[in-house]
Amino acid sequence: MGSTRRRFTDEYKAEAVGFVIEGNRSIAEVARNIGVHEMTLGKWVKKERDARAAAVPADAPLIESERSELIRLRAELKDRDAENAELRMQVEFAKKVATWFAKEKQ
Template sequence: MGSTRRSFTDEYKANAVSLVLDDGHTIAETARNIDVHEMTLGKWVKKERDAREGQREPDAPLTETERVELDRLREENKEVKAENAHLQMQVSFAKKVATWFAKEQQ
């Protein structure tokens, strides 16, 4: 007993991908709603994302999602730099203390 493979029109795929990329629905949610396997829809979405990235100019304005990610990364970078500066101060202090103890031992 063999299974039949379903086929989808390009228009159907484009509408499904649009629900994810343009309307903000998740792949899992959309796949359940249209009765398509998550992996199948995920492949369609990846293919369209790659195609959109290829068409986009390097100097094009950021999308809302990219802007949010950029802001999150900038904030994370600022926190990491502050932590790094604090750790460098601790290392510098530890070196001074070690030098002072070494001089006292002589």
């Protein structure tokens, strides 16, 4: 006794995805409201977002929110790079101290 699989029209999927993307609502909330499993709706949303991303040319100008996110991410990367450099210096210092102590013990 197999279960029957529900089928959804492309229009239904597009409207459900629109609730998430254009409506700025969570996948879980929309899935609950329309009676679809979260994973199913999540796949529809991912497919649409991937299609939209592929439709935008790589050299297209950034919109303001993308530009601000890029600035934020670059600043975050700079901070992380500085933190990594500091940690590398600490590791090198610890190696030198360990070498010095090892020579002292001999």
